[in-house]
Amino acid sequence: MSAARCRFAFFLPLALTIIWAAAAQAKSITIDDSASQALEPSVSMHWQTAAPSRSGRGNLMVGTTTIRVRINVMPWLRHAGRIYLSLPAQQPGPITLSWVTQGRFLPGQVQSGNRVLVYAGPITTPFMEDTLTFQFTLDGSVMRRAVPVSYHFEMDGER
Amino acid sequence: MRLSASTLRPALAGAVLLAACSDAALAYTATLTAAAPQMIYLQVGNGTFTGGNYTPIQGNGQPTGTPGNNATINKVSTNLTLAAVGNGTPQAMTTDSTATQSFWDGYTYCSVPAQLYIGGFYRTAGGNTAAAQVTATVPAALIDTTGDTLPFSKISWTSSGNGDFGGEPFPAGTFVSGGVQTVGSMASNTWNESCWTFSYLNNTVPKSGVYSGTVVYTMSTP
Numbered sequence: 001m002s003a004a005r006c007r008f009a010f011f012l013p014l015a016l017t018i019i020w021a022a023a024a025q026a027k028s029i030t031i032d033d034s035a036s037q038a039l040e041p042s043v044s045m046h047w048q049t050a051a052p053s054r055s056g057r058g059n060l061m062v063g064t065t066t067i068r069v070r071i072n073v074m075p076w077l078r079h080a081g082r083i084y085l086s087l088p089a090q091q092p093g094p095i096t097l098s099w100v101t102q103g104r105f106l107p108g109q110v111q112s113g114n115r116v117l118v119y120a121g122p123i124t125t126p127f128m129e130d131t132l133t134f135q136f137t138l139d140g141s142v143m144r145r146a147v148p149v150s151y152h153f154e155m156d157g158e159r
Numbered sequence: 160m161r162l163s164a165s166t167l168r169p170a171l172a173g174a175v176l177l178a179a180c181s182d183a184a185l186a187y188t189a190t191l192t193a194a195a196p197q198m199i200y201l202q203v204g205n206g207t208f209t210g211g212n213y214t215p216i217q218g219n220g221q222p223t224g225t226p227g228n229n230a231t232i233n234k235v236s237t238n239l240t241l242a243a244v245g246n247g248t249p250q251a252m253t254t255d256s257t258a259t260q261s262f263w264d265g266y267t268y269c270s271v272p273a274q275l276y277i278g279g280f281y282r283t284a285g286g287n288t289a290a291a292q293v294t295a296t297v298p299a300a301l302i303d304t305t306g307d308t309l310p311f312s313k314i315s316w317t318s319s320g321n322g323d324f325g326g327e328p329f330p331a332g333t334f335v336s337g338g339v340q341t342v343g344s345m346a347s348n349t350w351n352e353s354c355w356t357f358s359y360l361n362n363t364v365p366k367s368g369v370y371s372g373t374v375v376y377t378m379s380t381p
Contacts (some may be wrong), residue, residue: 033187042190043191045284050226051198061284064199140283141285144284148187148189148190151186
């Protein structure tokens with residue numbers, strides 16, 4: 001075995017070990033948001049554009065709601081953490097969720113089946129609070145009846 | 160405390176179960192409800208959009224113009240010379256409608272006075288793809304001041320539009336003499352429009368006079 005091949009054999013197990021360790025630490029845990037408060041009981045969905053297109057495409061409905069978000073990050077206090085807003089894939093079909101914030105969290109947009117970072121940094125208080133205005137967008141053709149849409153905050157971090 | 164293997168297993172199972180229950184409880188559930196999911200707009204002849212045409216869509220996602228009501232009853236008419244009456248040559252009819260542009264985008268779609276604009280849309284949520292129907296309620300005849308009549312079936316129309324291709328949502332036709340007839344349909348969530356060119360069949364010799372009648376167009380959603 002040459003010297004070069006010998007070095008490769010040494011570094012490969014080491015690299016694998018490091019990757020495994022990083023993956024093990026990046027656990028996603030749903031954050032307790034039971035102290036949050038929705039300002040509207042339901043979201044009224046309106047046509048994004050009152051009249052349709054000539055092609056029949058682009059029949060989106062949009063609706064907004066405001067939530068006073070108060071999430072319990074006590075388990076991660078005095079640690080660094082990354083908080084995501086997760087919108088799982090769900091019925092009745094593809095959903096887009098966008099939001100604006102008062103500054104504590106990052107504004108953003110997420111498609112169902114994905115998550116987006118809303119905070120990265122040290123966790124210095126037991127609770128994190130912000131007022132978020134959410135806008136839901138989905139195809140009006142799937143709005144046969146009232147549609148429940150679930151989403152949550154989750155933490156990647158050490159406890 | 161030191162746990163034996165047998166006590167550790169139930170404890171772990173309990174933790175897993177707790178985590179699963181916890182995840183299920185910790186989520187926002189917003190209930191999305193369609194508000195005003197159905198809207199209709201029908202324009203025959205002159206129509207009204209306030210604030211401009213429908214497009215371009217503004218930065219906030221809203222259209223530029225908004226559909227409005229227009230009570231105008233437009234006329235379609237023709238004058239026949241004595242020599243032409245009943246000679247079998249169809250006579251082109253013209254309209255007093257000034258609607259040439261589509262309120263969708265301002266495109267000059269119809270030519271006046273030769274063509275009458277007809278268009279609109281049917282908005283519905285929930286994947287109901289059945290089309291809205293447009294019908295004409297037609298009197299039995301056009302009547303002059305002395306009670307002479309001309310059957311409405313003497314009037315026909317062709318359908319087209321500037322730059323058009325494919326089938327017309329409001330196709331060519333001929334009036335029935337008294338009754339309700341379907342003159343077109345609007346696929347849901349689609350802007351539909353056509354331009355009608357009317358003609359008088361002119362194959363009979365009625366008494367001289369001014370014959371008139373009113374056709375009422377109605378849009379019905381499924």
